[in-house]
Amino acid sequence: MRVRIATRPGSADRPNEDHAVADTGTAVVVDGLTARTETHCVHGVAWFAAQLARDVRDARDVTPRDALRAGIARTAARHAGTCDLEARATPCAAVGVVRVADGVLRYAVLGDVSLVLDGEHVVSDQRVAEAGREERAAAARLPVGSAARATALVEMKRAEIAQRNRPGGYWTAATDPAAADHALTGEVPLRELTRVAILSDGAARAVDPFGLTDWAGVLDLLAADGPDALLARVRAAEHADADARRWPRTKVSDDATAVLCEHLRRNEDEDACASR
Template sequence: MSIAFETQGGVAGRPNEDWVAATPDSLVVLDGVTPPRVTIRGCSHSVTWYTQNLGVRLLLLLQCEHDIGTALAKAIDQVNDLHRKCDLASSGTPAAAVAILRRRNELLEYLVLADTAIVIDAVTGIQVISDDRVERAAPEATARTRREEIGTPEHAEAVALMSVEQLARRNVTGGYWVASTDRAAADNAIRGEIPLTKVQRAAVFTDGASRVVDMFGEMDWQGCLDFLSEHGPRRLIAYVRELEECDPEGRRWPRFKRSDDATVALLSMWR
């Protein structure tokens, strides 16, 4: 199989908190979670620091660990060891959404945690693996962010409220899960496998890129995969940016961020 990917920051002058890397058999995509500004941060490390360190360790562990969930749990533990002097119980500790694809034996294994999506083009049709528990964590506050225009004080207030309410439901039973300091997040990921013989291609998206389908509705998943196969991940992100620039206030497509970090990876099977 072959893997092509692209990642780009969403705001000029700010670090890209997404992370992506691959080996011949594994692909890891991370979407860093920015803590609310009102949160007291007990950790001095940035979200970018976290995604880079978690990603490298996770990719290495996937090469030798039998179970992908165990690999994620061990990677979380290893990053914890890097900053034990920080308050790892603080709600402001860096975190990340996770997506993993791995070829192992005759199977394609997958894992999704929080704001990432994996789309598999199988012989039986399109299969979308996503995690909507974040959206369900604070539905009323999330809906409010979509009633206000981006750039207004009302929108900023709505986003702050949504972030605080979501944070209260993070990594708890009945809420949603992200990779941070609790290895139990790995046990709460959405995961599965599919025979390689049934896979034609697959793609992984952070929510800054998947919005071309699930927010903007400019193409369906089949069309998105076709676009990726023809034009590649970089062109897809460029198209997302064009759409965002056409609607900077979020009037046509209400959203809580004008533009977000975006990552796309395309896995193509060799026959």
Template sequence: MRTELFSEPGDPDRPNEDFASVGLPASGQGGSLVVLDGVTPPQGDDGCLHSVAWFSARLGGALTELSVSCRDLTLPEILSDAIRRVADAHADTCDLSHPRTPQATVVLARWSATEVEYLVLSDSALLLESPTGEVTPLLDDRLSRLPRASLTTDAVADATVRNKEGGFFTAAADPSVAGRAVTGTLPRTSVRTLTALTDGATRWVEKFREGDWTDLFTLVRKEGGQALVDRVRRLEAADAEARVYLRRSKTHDDATVVFVEL
């Protein structure tokens, strides 16, 4: 098995709000990967004493532990339990009903000798490569399909589509959101590699249109996650005012790539 993990903050003066891990049980059978993209809140009160980085670390740590040690639980059950665990850790001090309580996108995958399970919530991505080289993107595309009018301001998005029916969902304080995730199970023999990315890395495809998902996967496989992020950074710098890609809210975003060859 070959694994690679690369993560870089969008701003070196701010904490990286992404989280990434690869868990390999001591038994040597199977494993799991976790990638989270913490959602940076707008300026102002979000009802919580804790940072997004704190939340990502807590949730990511819980997902890593549960996905490796609790083989009897499904991935939605693991996400639900992890969200509940983190919510319990700060329910007494923070307003978890606030629409901007700390939250994150989720990619969770787990493999055994016989199958590969996956879960995707919000706009991070998971790419699966088959033994014949075909690349399949597993995406939760609800955010990208929303009308632009619903995302004109943070206030409008929070009131109308964030964690709401007909909108999009992230992992925040409500364990039931696990039931909204894109999930599935495939035979282990049909998957050769997995690549998980936060949207700071998927900009290469989704914002800058430099290639398709197969091109992105090929770049990561041949040159590594840092090579992909370096290319994204150059494209961002050339379009620093985001005039061309108006749905890009930040010049640079935290970017994470995890590559696992089974």
């Protein structure tokens, strides 16, 4: 398959906490969860997202779920000696992984990354949206840039953290490899696919909440004009609603990443993934 990738930070003054990588037969998108509170990690969310993406990609010859499990363990080991990995607010991320081998595409999705299969089927775990729902709504009602909104966003994050990686809450990649057991997984014969996309929630805004297109339209745009074109449309919608009134949201502009995997049927008997 051929893989095309685009990623943009939400603003010029903050690092991009999304990261995407691809190589032979594998594509990974990692969407780091914004901290807002002390993480007790000296590296930061952007470092965590980039390292986790590479560690998941580099777990060879295993299923996407096992690659995710191994990646979480490897990334945790990289900063276990310098950071407090027991802290509830330690850096974490949503992750989407696809792997192509033996005529089958296999996937694992942990958190609110969206996997779009030919526009007919979307895989995404939205349980994080239930954590701190009231606090999120309250923050979104406050004026953008105000001190009251900033305070409310911290309260929202604390409510989210309290529900992180526990039964009845939501699951995300942090330090415990067992979180991978809660990933949504599946496999699809390549003969049934032509295009697959992996989107961070910032890129998925094109469909929800902005309604710029539907999932099939996302794939059409990605295939015709490339991932950068999708992100440009999302940015334009964000900038046109800079006070977040038309589409209430806690981040006016979010980190956004889009990955398109295509030519799947044509290369059904090949395991090569040329990335550009």
